Amino acid sequence: MSWHQTPIALMAKALAAKEVSSTELTQYFLDRIEAGKRWNAYLDVSAHLSLEQSSKADAILAAGQGGKLTGIPVAHKDVFVTRGWKSTAASKMLEGYLSPFDATVVANLGIPSEENPNGAGMVCLGKTNMDEFAMGSSNENSAYGPVLNPWNSEYVAGGSSGGSAAAVAAGLAPIATGTDTGGSIRQPAAFCGLTGIKPSYGRVSRYGMIAYASSLDQAGPIGKTAEDCALLLTAMSSHDPRDSTSLADSGEDYGRYLTQAWKEGNTNAVKPLEGLRIGLPTEFFAEGLAQEVANAVNTAAKALQDLGAELVEVSLPKTKLSIPVYYVLAPAEASSNLSRFDGVRYGHRANEYRDLSDMYKKSRTEGFGAEVKRRILIGTYVLCHGYYDAYYLQAQKIRRIIAADFQAAFAKCDVILGPVAPDVAWRLGEKSKDPVQMYLEDIYTLSTNLAGLPAMSVPCGFNTSNLPIGMQLIGNYFSEARLLQVAHQYQQNSDWHLRQASEVA
Numbered sequence: 001m002s003w004h005q006t007p008i009a010l011m012a013k014a015l016a017a018k019e020v021s022s023t024e025l026t027q028y029f030l031d032r033i034e035a036g037k038r039w040n041a042y043l044d045v046s047a048h049l050s051l052e053q054s055s056k057a058d059a060i061l062a063a064g065q066g067g068k069l070t071g072i073p074v075a076h077k078d079v080f081v082t083r084g085w086k087s088t089a090a091s092k093m094l095e096g097y098l099s100p101f102d103a104t105v106v107a108n109l110g111i112p113s114e115e116n117p118n119g120a121g122m123v124c125l126g127k128t129n130m131d132e133f134a135m136g137s138s139n140e141n142s143a144y145g146p147v148l149n150p151w152n153s154e155y156v157a158g159g160s161s162g163g164s165a166a167a168v169a170a171g172l173a174p175i176a177t178g179t180d181t182g183g184s185i186r187q188p189a190a191f192c193g194l195t196g197i198k199p200s201y202g203r204v205s206r207y208g209m210i211a212y213a214s215s216l217d218q219a220g221p222i223g224k225t226a227e228d229c230a231l232l233l234t235a236m237s238s239h240d241p242r243d244s245t246s247l248a249d250s251g252e253d254y255g256r257y258l259t260q261a262w263k264e265g266n267t268n269a270v271k272p273l274e275g276l277r278i279g280l281p282t283e284f285f286a287e288g289l290a291q292e293v294a295n296a297v298n299t300a301a302k303a304l305q306d307l308g309a310e311l312v313e314v315s316l317p318k319t320k321l322s323i324p325v326y327y328v329l330a331p332a333e334a335s336s337n338l339s340r341f342d343g344v345r346y347g348h349r350a351n352e353y354r355d356l357s358d359m360y361k362k363s364r365t366e367g368f369g370a371e372v373k374r375r376i377l378i379g380t381y382v383l384c385h386g387y388y389d390a391y392y393l394q395a396q397k398i399r400r401i402i403a404a405d406f407q408a409a410f411a412k413c414d415v416i417l418g419p420v421a422p423d424v425a426w427r428l429g430e431k432s433k434d435p436v437q438m439y440l441e442d443i444y445t446l447s448t449n450l451a452g453l454p455a456m457s458v459p460c461g462f463n464t465s466n467l468p469i470g471m472q473l474i475g476n477y478f479s480e481a482r483l484l485q486v487a488h489q490y491q492q493n494s495d496w497h498l499r500q501a502s503e504v505a
Contacts, residue, residue, distance in 0.1 A: 003028050004171025005500060008072050008228045011174060015061060015071045022061065022071030026054035026123050029073050033125065033172045036504075039148050039157075041167040043078050044086040045126035053123040056111045060121055069235055070121030074109055075173035077164050078127040079134055080219075081208045082106050085124065089210045090142040091132045093347045093367030103208025104240050105177055105219050109232070120235040125173050129163030132369045133338065134181055134212040136160050137441050139188070140432050141371045148428075149191060150501035151467055155425040158188030164222050165192040169501045175223040175232055179209060181216045182326055183420070183445025186457035189222050190420035190470025193459045193499060195487065196222040197229050199480050201452035202247040204233075205240035213333035214245075216326075216449045225497055226458070226487035230255035233480065257485035262308070271308030272489050278304055279314035279413030284444055290423040296461030296469040297419050300490065304417070307489055314409040314416065318402045322447040323439055325402065328382050328395040329450075334372075335379030341367065374435065403451035406476075415486055416474040419444055420457045424467040444472060454480045458487045459496035466502055 003011065003025060014020050030047050050073070057071035081087040081099035083106075088094040102110060112119040131141040139147040139162025147162040149155040150170040157166040161178030165188035168176050178185040180198035189196030197220045204219040211217060221232035233254045240246040261267070263275035280301060285294060305311050343349035343363030350362035368376070382391040409416060421441050431437045448455040454477070457470040475483040491497050 004032060004174070006174070007225050008069070008174050008223065008231060009225070011072055012068055016066065022054040022057035022123060023051060025071065026050050026073050026125070029125055029173060036170050036172050038153070039150060039166050039170050039172070040145050041128055041147055041163045041170060041172055042075070042126045043088065043090060043129050043144055043163070046085055049084045050123055050125055053111050057121050057123055060112070067121055068231055069109070072122050073125045073174060074122045074232075075125045075128050075164060075167045075176040076106055077161055077176065077178050078130050079179050079210045080106050080177060081210065082124060082127060085127050087127065087210070089133045090130045090144060091367065091369065091372070092143045093341050095348065097346070099208070101208065104205035104238070104243070105236050106208065108238055109177070109235055122235075128161075128167050128176060131160035131162070132372050133210065133334070134160040134179055134184055134217070135334070135371050135375055137183070137187060137438050138426070138431065139163065140428065141369055143369055146428055149425050150504050151193065151425070152465070153503055155427055155467065156191065158191035158425060160184040161222060162188045165189055165194055165196070168192070168194055168222055168224065170504050175221060175228055177219060177232075177236070178222045179217055179219050180449065181212050181330060182449050183442045185220050185222060186420050186445050186455060186470070186472060187442070189457040190459075191425040191468060193468030193496070193501065194222055194224060195226055195229050195456065195458055195497060196220065197233060197456035197480065197483065198448070198454060199233060199237065200454045200477050202245050203237050203478075203480065205238065205243040205246045207240050207242040211337040213330040214337060215333060216330060218449070226484045226491055227255060227258055229456070230258060230481075230484045252481070254481045254484055257481050258488045260485065262485070268308070273304060273486065274308030276309040276415065276486065277413040278309045278311050279409050279416045280311060281314050281316045281319070281409065281416060281418055283316050283319040284418035288422050288440075288443070289419060292463040293419050293421070293423060293469050297417070297471045300460040300471045301417055303494060304486070304490060307493060312413050314412050316405045316409060316447065318398065318405050319443065319447060321398050322402060322450055323443055325395045325398045325450060326442070326446040327378065327439060328391050329399065331375040331379030332382050332392055333379065335376050335383060338372070338376055343367075371435070399450045402447050406447070406451050406453060410476045415483065418472050418474070420470040420472045421445070424463050424465075424469055448474055453477060454483055456483050456487060458490060459499070460494070461496060
């Protein structure tokens with residue numbers, strides 16, 4: 001059985017029917033991880049720990065107490081601290097760090113225990129590679145080398161959750177967790193031909209997530225289908241009193257609308273999306289968008305229209321400002337969050353130094369990579385006296401205007417549709433020497449993080465070089481279940497999400 005080609009929704013049914021055991025599934029993926037090291041998707045794998053967990057999952061299933069996800073393997077982005085596995089955020093600063101506790105996301109998905117009675121029963125396969133401290137769009141900023149795209153190993157997998165995306169696309173995990181600060185779930189999902197969703201800010205606890213920009217970071221799943229993402233997001237999402245930004249009502253069943261028509265009472269199976277208004281922002285289809293990407297997204301829009309949806313034109317006039325706003329606010333928060341890594345409390349400490357000040361300088365110089373240093377410097381600059389009002393406060397004001405633009409658009413539509421990125425994946429090294437060119441790749445994804453809105457990437461085609469193209473669906477606050485419904489209906493009538501990466505056996 002080709003389990004790496006099987007959606008987790010079907011995997012769960014096979015486990016329940018005892019067609020396969022969790023231990024057999026786990027060993028299957030551990031063998032594929034060993035054979036697929038060329039992708040550099042994982043930073044830490046511990047087979048004995050994974051098999052210990054799978055044995056416990058099998059016992060739960062044998063007792064008839066399993067849930068929807070019990071026994072299914074999952075990979076975790078290395079930004080989530082995970083007991084037993086190294087948690088490094090792909091940085092030399094945290095090399096070898098072992099956390100004494102699990103992040104809430106890891107605990108929610110993990111094997112139930114006295115300490116964690118509500119765990120979903122999934123088996124951890126290991127920790128996936130990423131851009132250092134989640135800073136990047138290509139997964140070339142990892143201290144442990146770039147992740148390669150399973151569709152073409154000469155191209156980037158996208159970032160910062162590139163390891164999670166490559167692991168699923170290469171069949172090294174059936175599903176994986178990621179985080180999205182400015183597009184870091186959606187962009188690698190698009191580049192690797194996968195489905196990924198960033199929920200509304202506060203839906204998923206950030207406790208135990210190594211912070212980049214606290215007001216923007218949000219965790220979510222990367223999988224093969226919208227149904228798989230709905231299953232994982234439901235288990236990930238819960239109120240967490242340890243996270244002050246966690247929503248009180250964050251837990252719900254995100255798959256409840258998947259098989260329903262958009263409008264209650266609609267029995268027309270050919271037009272399940274009748275009544276749905278899809279907004280097409282003029283700014284998302286302007287100069288800078290690759291023609292092949294535009295064609296694929298427009299074709300997907302037409303397919304949704306054929307399913308009964310109405311296409312309407314909307315405007316998000318401050319789209320271009322999302323880049324300068326994000327690259328003021330995110331580095332400012334990073335500067336504050338990463339100040340704790342000083343070689344004293346924890347993190348890398350230089351071997352030789354003259355005094356305390358020299359130790360700080362050398363420890364941080366040696367421990368952080370170039371992109372992390374760049375963003376810390378930018379963030380420190382905009383927070384300095386004399387620049388705080390001119391940059392940071394102004395950016396916060398524009399952030400509010402960007403959020404208001406979305407609300408004006410949602411007065412005319414239910415869901416916004418556009419591209420995930422201006423182009424498909426690029427060659428390794430092509431943009432790494434020009435940070436601004438790299439930053440411009442996030443133009444369509446940054447604004448949703450600034451506004452705190454849910455958004456997802458759905459496969460919708462390929463370019464002439466056989467590289468995947470993703471479309472982006474954006475919803476109003478707390479409309480994840482509706483976004484997943486639209487994506488599921490699209491996937492029921494297309495096969496882009498079923499294609500297998502061309503360099504994967």
